[in-house]
Amino acid sequence: MDIKCAGFELFDLDKFNIILGKNGCGKSHLLKALDAQLKQQGIATVRYISPQRGGLLKYQSNIEQNVANDPNWMSLARRKNQAENFKEQSTTLFRQLEITVLRGIEADHLKPDYTPRKFDDTVAEINTLLDRVKLERDASRVFRIIDKESGQEAPPDQISSGESELISLGIELLAFAYSAKAGDENVILVDEPDVHLHPDLQDRLARFVVSVLADKPVILILATHSTALLAGLASKKTSRVAFMRRKDTRLDFRTVSEIDRRILPIFGAHPLSNVFNQSPVILIEGEDDERVWQQAVRSSDGRLRLFPCVVDGIDNFSAYEGEVNNILEAVYDGAKAFSLRDRDTDPEAIDDLGQIVRARLACRTAENLFLSDDALEMVSISWVDFQSLVSNWLQGNKGHQYHAQMVTFVEEGFDRQGFKLKNIRNILVGLITHKPWEVLAGQAVAKLTTHTSPLVLSEGSLASFLGAKVCSEILGMPIAS
Secondary structure, X not given: OOXXXXXXXXXXXXXXXXEEOOOOOOHHHHHHHHHHHHHHHOOOEEEEEOOEEOOOOOOOHHHHHHHHHOOOHHHHHHOOOEEOOHHHHXXXXXXXXXXXXXXXXXXXXXXXXXXOOOHHHHHHHXXXXXXXXXXXXXXXXXXXXXXXXXXXXXXXXXXXXXXXHHHHHHHHHHHHHHHOOOOOOEEEEEEOOOOOOOHHHHHHHHHHHHHHHOOOOOXXXXXXXXXXXXXXXXXXXXXXXXXXOOOOOEEEOXXXXXXHHHHHHXXXXXXXXXXXXXXXXXXXXXXXXXXXXXXHHHHOOOOOOOEEEEOOOHHHHHHHHHHHHHXXXXXXXXXXXXXXXXXXXXXXXXXXXXXXXXXXXXXOOHHHHHHOHHHHHHOOOOHHHHHHHHHHHHHHOOOOOOHHHHHHHHHOOOOOOOOOOOOOHHHHHHOOOOOOHHHHXXXXXXXXXXXXOOEOOOOOOHHHHHOHHHHHHHOOOOEOO
């Protein structure tokens, strides 16, 4: 489905459509423009849920009268950035929801396959969003809010903002879903529903949205800067995402990928650059690299703060980098992330991508790190002593399956920075310590961050294995000129 109106073009929409973008990029302007023009054109039944949902959850007869007198009254009231009596409007919609559901029950109960149901079942759906309180129907006040622990009524002005938001949003979504007519275009526009909601509640709301709308003829377009909400909605195959930047007028929606599902939890729920930058993501090639950098973070006593994320092989690096950069540019101000490749046989230098600082190791792979002087020093072994241990091993293990590769390692001059160590790494580390090589390498990286003077990229040093860009950008350590 495509929508072209109000100066905007939205391509390839499906049932659940999420617009991810930072504050001020134009998400609200887009949704309000769609609401106004789609209504004016009469091509769809539309409801807009504004981002600042003020008021209290109590019934006011004048609001119901305003809606009865002018079908557009609620829509016009909500196009303000701050809808002052939004929650009173939601309470009015609860009454409409009750009438719609009961009429549906009345129409369905004579069908041979009818399953008995009641409006209390719909109220129970709203209550799945709540922990401390619950809704109960009330003849005179539409509904009451009850404290579950005490059993006493909780006045609307005494419940938390999160509880109030969830009740209001639950009513809004159910009311629209039950009023949607099959065969019509029914579009609900939801603007930043994550406001005032803890990350866990955002996930709960996402699951509620999917449950309520899954079998209803409704198209959802939801604008947010919450990666937690996007992650919650990403489970459905009919979920699509578009990243919005300031002044964008064309949005191309695409399927939420497996890469998205893997990286979204990294970003948490609160898109605050100063918080995210305290532990930025570092994309790495495989599980070995992950263990090295996890150990480095653990052993650094807080000096090194990174969030390692495995991309499952060199072929996936570009896709992960592109998607992480999309999220950074759409949600964060001035944030950055890192990607770190093995050098293998490639040149060490690599250009950055957007907000992704990209680097390659100066040694062949992460496993070469444990042969640096810094790592050997941690187990009280010099490089000269290490070479002697290798020579002795060769004399005593001539029948070993990797004896020939060990010989090649020696004959090529003990090239500890460039030799492919994969098959012999466990032999080599076993000559000097009982620690796994990943632990030794990670601990050496952590110790490097204790240096108070600029790092020197001398031959055999861990800094020279890592390379200048890794040391300066990822470790944040100055390099001696």
